[in-house]
């Protein structure tokens with residue numbers, strides 16, 4: 001037989017065969033090319049790239065947790081600030097190189113001992129950092145020239161706790177949710193007769209939850225009454241943050257980039273990547289992004305998401321409130337205040353003064369330098385930021401004069417150092433810490449503890465109601481995110497979802513079959529009725545019906 005050209009029909013036949021067999025093999029999907037195949041295999045073997053945005057304690061804790069698994073994850077942290085990391089932890093040694101940390105802590109520094117297991121106390125011990133208790137409070141009512149401490153103060157504190165408890169309980173019976181201020185004022189309206197009662201009332205009015213007019217009474221825990229017995233790190237919270245970043249002999253330093261303000265987080269499903277765009281045009285691609293910036297910064301629109309955050313997250317963004325808070329640090333030539341107390345708190349006479357430098361920490365007792373650190377909350381914290389340095393200093397001296405008496409303050413000599421924070425107008429914090437305002441649901445905080453699988457996770461003090469607004473709450477959130485990623489939470493959730501869908505599909509199928517059977521029975525009945533006259537048995541009709549459906 002001679003060699004001949006294949007006919008057109010033959011070519012078509014081969015083509016159809018090829019298409020059919022191709023589809024059978026691939027189940028209708030395009031097979032990867034050799035290169036793509038290699039890329040997928042290599043991709044799965046490579047460690048996942050995690051980008052953490054924000055080098056506050058939450059972001060750093062997440063990065064530290066993840067970098068323990070070097071085989072499976074590479075972690076890079078990007079921080080917007082040019083000259084420091086730590087966020088709302090700021091041990092400002094740059095302004096005063098000789099200072100010991102605790103005297104230049106302008107942000108969060110007190111490790112709460114209300115929650116018995118504060119992980120940061122444990123961590124400080126692990127890093128060999130000295131922790132000291134801020135012992136003994138003196139409560140001053142300046143216009144009465146009275147002060148309380150020791151047993152008297154214990155009685156007052158006990159009464160204050162009762163007032164709080166009563167206020168919270170009574171407010172729960174109200175139909176309309178009220179603020180802590182309203183709840184407390186209602187109780188106080190019925191009391192304030194004896195002196196001690198009145199002192200307790202003043203003490204209650206010093207609490208931040210009272211000062212923040214809108215703090216929800218339903219979400220306040222009276223057992224959290226804080227009379228200043230917190231712990232401080234003598235070398236400052238910045239030292240603990242430094243250790244998190246620098247690691248140890250077993251743990252290499254974190255890969256940290258300063259001066260990188262994230263502008264947009266974009267999910268690229270096609271590439272199975274998430275892209276982070278920074279101000280200035282730089283862009284990085286990662287497998288996972290941990291967003292550890294303050295909720296107020298996200299809510300301000302400074303950080304954009306593509307696609308937009310789901311509705312639930314957007315609601316949380318706008319419903320979670322952030323308080324105003326600031327610190328003032330004053331160093332004198334000599335300590336004029338009593339060495340007997342670790343904290344001084346003053347009562348105030350008017351609503352406008354609430355939160356206005358009511359509490360001062362005696363740093364001299366801790367590190368032997370004549371330094372006082374004052375706290376501002378609420379509206380006074382906002383207004384303090386707009387004073388010029390001279391005005392601010394005079395303002396502070398006036399408060400101290402009223403509190404301790406002018407003659408005593410004069411004994412301190414000159415003010416040799418004066419510093420204060422501006423957390424409210426700082427565009428990278430826009431406030432101090434989150435709190436539940438009247439009407440907000442604690443569940444909003446927990447929204448952010450759920451990742452947007454598989455690409456975006458959230459860390460920060462605002463991502464869990466349990467210890468919101470605290471240092472240890474922020475730290476725990478970072479550890480939680482680290483664990484969520486390490487244990488493959490998104491993969492588990494995906495499998496659960498698949499199982500749920502499969503289960504629903506199976507149930508639907510069963511229902512469909514059951515309906516079919518019912519219809520079959522109904523039509524059998526019909527057939528029985530119809531065939532009654534023909535004397536067929538039910539079994540015979542059923543058999544003929546079965547034969548019909550099988551066909």
Ligand SMILES: Cc1cc2nc3c(=O)[nH]c(=O)nc-3n(C[C@H](O)[C@H](O)[C@H](O)COP(=O)(O)OP(=O)(O)OC[C@H]3O[C@@H](n4cnc5c(N)ncnc54)[C@H](O)[C@@H]3O)c2cc1C
Pocket residue numbers: 053054055056057058059078079080081085086087088089106107108109110111112260261262263292293294297302303325326327421423428429431432433459460461462468469470471472474
């Ligand atoms: C004055 C003050 C006193 C406080 N006192 C106490 C206290 O005594 N005890 C206590 O438990 N808590 C206290 N707190 C609260 C505590 O400091 C915070 O809850 C905690 O530090 C929050 O940590 P975080 O990691 O969630 O957020 P942050 O520390 O705010 O970290 C977020 C980081 O993200 C960065 N960032 C923002 N935007 C971007 C962007 N677009 N791109 C990249 N990076 C970005 C920020 O610069 C920052 O470094 C206080 C807070 C303040 C302000």
